[in-house]
Amino acid sequence: xxxxxxxxxxxxxxxxxxxxxxxxxxxxxxxxxxxxxxxxxxxxxxxxxxxxxxxxxxxxxxxxxxxxxxxxxxxxxxxxxxxxxxxxxxxxxxxxxxxxxxxxxxxxxxxxxxxxxxxxxx
Numbered sequence: 148x149x150x151x152x153x154x155x156x157x158x159x160x161x162x163x164x165x166x167x168x169x170x171x172x173x174x175x176x177x178x179x180x181x182x183x184x185x186x187x188x189x190x191x192x193x194x195x196x197x198x199x200x201x202x203x204x205x206x207x208x209x210x211x212x213x214x215x216x217x218x219x220x221x222x223x224x225x226x227x228x229x230x231x232x233x234x235x236x237x238x239x240x241x242x243x244x245x246x247x248x249x250x251x252x253x254x255x256x257x258x259x260x261x262x263x264x265x266x267x268x269x
């Protein structure tokens with residue numbers, strides 16, 4: 148069992164920055180691929196970024212060049228640094244873990260955090 152707790156969300160103006168954190172507890176964090184997903188009201192949960200246990204990163208096209216995913220295995224933490232934020236980035240952001248290679252499909256992940264709200268005002 149892996150427990151995930153996100154933090155760092157908030158209200159920011161367009162063009163601003165936020166850094167989300169996700170702290171994991173339970174199993175060996177370093178063995179897990181980690182992903183960030185987001186869900187806006189009335190929309191499906193969508194892939195944002197993922198990182199393998201070795202640190203290889205993956206991004207959806209809409210956030211490339213603006214978001215950076217990273218991990219600190221010593222702290223059992225994965226981060227999502229977000230810059231040049233846009234109103235369309237507004238959503239609840241969830242981190243997720245799976246004991247395999249990264250995937251862009253939410254159903255592929257075994258463990259989820261409760262989410263943190265990111266609101267970008269225009």
